[in-house]
Ligand SMILES: Nc1ncnc2c1ncn2[C@@H]1O[C@H](COP(=O)(O)OP(=O)(O)OP(=O)(O)O)[C@@H](O)[C@H]1O
């Protein structure tokens with residue numbers, strides 16, 4: 001029981017790190033980035049290559065995965081995405097689906113379609129036994145890293161001027177601009193950091209989620225669930241939503257494997273109908 | 287009184303058949319006789335065209351953004367397969383209607399989930415519904431064959447008289463006829479007052495409701511009809527291939543049909559058909575070269591369409607025709623594109 | 625006095641719609657001008673065009689001699705424009721203090737000085753701004769524009785919907801601000817409310833400036849007030865927007 005809860009929490013926190021960038025880009029620019037998962041995949045594959053082929057230690061590969069996706073995100077944002085913000089949602093969807101397809105095929109071409117495994121160091125394998133509860137070492141690491149990241153994000157959002165400006169821009173982009181906040185720059189930074197975090201999530205998650213070229217498609221729906229259920233007006237919402245989703249998914253697969261992913265999709269639709277701004281989103285005053 | 291007369295006149299003018307349209311359908315008819323060796327791919331084109339036409343009804347006319355239109359296509363595909371496999375409805379045309387009705391029913395029920403909400407909610411709800419259906423088809427494998435697909439489907443002769451042949455001649459004539467009839471019905475509908483009111487809604491739903499157009503009822507109606515069309519397209523696929531697999535529900539299928547429609551243009555009914563011709567011919571030409579990485583090119587086209595806007599769209603369509611010509615396959619229908 | 629803001633031949637609107645046909649207006653340094661006009665005449669569109677959040681079709685806008693038309697809104701704000709939007713648009717997930725610090729720029733107007741100007745804000749610095757009454761939101765919006773240390777304030781109907789006592793309080797604060805040399809455009813429908821606080825006045829009608837002159841002269845000219853602002857000289861109420 002507790003082991004499942006533990007695994008669910010690890011899974012949920014991983015989902016949060018993967019998806020939080022999407023929540024912010026959506027909230028900030030009302031931009032539908034269905035290609036978010038591609039940045040996660042990039043981080044995953046960078047780690048695979050670094051660890052398996054170049055012999056870089058796993059823990060050293062993690063920041064590099066972040067960096068790779070960060071740079072990739074920053075480049076893509078400045079060169080391609082900037083042209084799409086002002087376009088309709090239909091065009092944003094077409095554009096980002098296009099990117100997904102290209103990334104899927106490109107990775108398939110370069111790395112092959114088989115599932116990839118990251119060689120974990122022995123120290124991270126196995127589990128501790130605490131009062132009869134099995135605690136996977138690797139999952140513990142995930143919780144620690146993702147927990148620290150979440151705390152850091154929250155601190156940045158609440159405690160720094162950048163964070164204040166970011167929240168102001170999410171609240172009202174037009175007025176933030178008119179009051180001197182360079183929303184495009186704020187967005188570019190957020191986009192890059194969000195992509196970097198996704199890349200880190202992809203690196204950490206390769207082991208648990210499975211890494212193959214269709215990763216961006218397979219997990220698209222999970223990211224979208226986190227964003228819809230959690231809302232986009234804060235990161236607390238997506239965080240709680242990720243935990244719920246993680247625990248529900250792990251528990252569901254364990255207790256009622258027959259139902260599969262069915263429950264989660266249904267919950268998503270129910271939430272969308274019931275509270276379109278998300279379960280934890282703040283109701284707009286106006 | 288005068289307004290009514292004006293509207294009537296306008297509707298009549300819209301309803302008139304233009305020469306290019308007649309040429310288009312004559313070309314389609316001619317393809318039956320002139321391209322007997324290409325009937326297999328032409329069948330695929332007809333089915334894809336019908337599917338894209340159905341998406342056009344909701345995207346082009348009602349402005350609903352869907353990422354899960356394959357839900358209805360897939361439902362129709364499995365319905366037709368199950369009806370045939372278990373001998374419930376032996377005659378294909380009847381089964382086609384039944385499958386279409388089933389999909390329409392699902393469309394009706396789910397349309398209520400789309401009445402409120404932003405583009406994003408609609409996008410996720412539609413995506414979610416397709417995923418749920420796929421999951422159901424996957425789980426109930428005793429009925430659907432699960433991941434192996436629905437096998438052992440035997441389709442009876444059309445109208446009890448025309449049995450499907452290996453070369454796919456009957457299948458093509460059958461599919462094209464269905465497409466044509468469905469198109470006629472859609473054309474009539476869109477040139478009726480109902481179609482006009484849909485355009486008004488798409489333009490500005492607030493204003494439309496202010497001048498007394500029942501927005502919700504019309505969206506429900508068109509979504510139901512479009513779902514039925516997609517179901518028929520899916521059923522056609524099963525009947526002409528005697529097989530249905532989980533990928534009828536796939537996200538890629540929903541995305542592909544979006545591309546097809548965008549290629550051809552939305553909101554004038556022919557867009558889906560023309561897009562289907564271009565898409566399939568290009569796919570057919572490229573598949574020998576890069577079968578596995580075909581998706582890359584789809585993606586590239588999508589990205590370019592958005593970044594380059596109208597200009598690239600024209601180019602892509604033209605290039606499609608050119609490539610097809612280069613490979614020696616005359617793009618019969620494409621050449622007549624308006 | 626040299627011109628601080630000069631708008632020349634401005635054509636602007638939304639999407640395809642041109643709302644401002646050909647607007648020219650200059651504001652001298654240190655002067656406050658009342659921008660009057662009935663509902664839907666284009667006052668907000670003019671203000672928003674100066675900050676740059678509408679669509680511009682033609683014309684130029686100069687601030688202290690510098691052409692700011694090519695600049696993005698955030699650059700225009702930095703160039704010296706403090707915007708108080710008509711809807712106030714307090715950042716709702718930010719506290720009062722954060723609303724100020726998020727946009728503050730170095731200069732004479734600091735956050736503590738805003739608290740001096742509006743003591744009510746100081747009491748609630750840790751509260752979320754959107755829980756506020758209309759008057760407090762307005763103070764916050766003005767304070768938020770001031771901490772940008774602008775050369776000119778654009779106030780879009782700052783007195784709208786406020787109780788008379790609050791109107792007095794706010795006008796008093798604004799007078800103090802003007803005395804320190806900040807210029808301003810104050811949009812208002814009710815001429816009586818602002819003509820005392822401003823030195824010049826302009827009247828807009830259907831996207832054009834139809835009158836411009838000293839506030840005192842306008843206040844005395846019942847005829848002019850009557851033609852362009854209807855009963856605006858007396859009535860307090862807002863009419864329904866024109867269709
Ligand atoms: N976002 C918009 N899109 C299209 N038209 C708009 C928009 N905002 C305003 N308009 C139109 O522009 C015209 C001028 O509006 P504006 O808001 O500038 O008037 P106003 O003088 O500020 O009125 P009020 O006193 O009611 O605030 C109106 O006809 C209005 O309908």
Ligand SMILES: [Mg+2]
Nearest residue numbers: 667668669710
């Ligand atoms: Mg206004």
